[in-house]
Amino acid sequence: MIRLFDSARGEIRELHLRDPGQLSMYVCGPTVYDLPHLGHGRYTLIWDVARRWFTFRGLSVRYVSNITDIDDNIIERAQREGESEVEIAKTYELLWWEAMGGLGEAYPNDVPHATLYVAEMVALIELLLERDVAYATPDGIYFDVSKVADYGLLAGQALDSLRAGARVEANEHKRSPLDFALWKNAKPGEPNWPAPFGEGRPGWHTECVVMSLDLLGDDFDLHCGGFDLRFPHHENERAQAVAAGRPFARHWAHSGWVMVGDEKMSKSLGNFTSLTDLLARTDSRAYRLLVLRSHYRSPIEVTPSTIADAERALARLDALARRFDLAELAGERLEVSSDFIWPPAAQVLHDEVAAALNEDLDTPLAVARLFEALSRANALADAGDEPLARDLALAINALFGALGLALKGGADSVDGISQALVERRDEARNARNWAEADRLRDELVALGWTVEDSALGTLIRRS
């Protein structure tokens, strides 16, 4: 049973999946007009870890994360640099995936782009106009939030108190300051798309509701993002789905932000340090470990000293990998062999780690257990109990691998032919074709490998 804090209900509750055994998750992606910052790195790492853990638990996960490739910031940068909006978006999307790849994040199953969904957004806006929950103004179409009875659910506030706290904008056409733009009417020199209610471009909140429902379907399981997206972005996505009569996300999950000193990490506060900078200076696994050592709903502080601390912890893990000659796991690989039988000492560790992660993704507790086991494995090996120590070390490696953190012991590089044999052997084992699996094992042994079975499939190392 996996339990997770649900922002809509304000409590930790069991994940009730729409389709048993399958989990659909949507993570709001970036607007591509600048280098990704540390906050982007953190929230994508958290949902990468969650996705890997759900997969490790045997769920078939479909992970969708969008690219917002048209918006005010992209237009502004394009005009400032004398480039097209398409060029700006392309450039920064490439840098985004480069950084996410650098963090060892698995690529989403789908990456919808807003500009390829404009027709579907226009259709939704037409429906909302028909249902009288949207209205036209001289500068575009707005959504009337007073038409949604439980508006404020994600913010955790009633409409009246939200209204009292709302920033008063200089827009005399809006009926309420909380109303938001579904469609922005065409302005000269900006990219525009045709629509029955006038040329223009979609508002940000309309993108995600359309793309998530299109790819994951009504009533999908989990909608994730950084804490700052809870309101108004997610509130407004939800309001549109409710008004359109479409069952929306069953669970909402939000992650905490990054602090540098005492301030929230974001470009608007002027303390922007790019993720690209961080990745150039440190081992990206140290950032993953720093993220894992805090609870995903708490803020984290990223400073040279917290990074150095994570690097020291990482060095202990790599030393374990060298001592026990562990194979490198994780990376893009998400699949798990269900046949693995944990040795008794490792089973206890596995159960402790699983209990922590299944209860609101308590990664700091899981990591604490794994480091206790690391000390125990070293102590056992010092005392001469090699087999027990090795069982523990293999389990630590497999469990960190399941969280996307690869231990590096200077392991052997694997050639293409051997890698192909490993993959064929995993397929054979998954199909319970033991004779074929044994034959492939013999082939690997003939090539000079020692072959082991693990929770993540076949492991090989030089004999």
Ligand SMILES: [Zn+2]
């Ligand atoms: Zn979104």
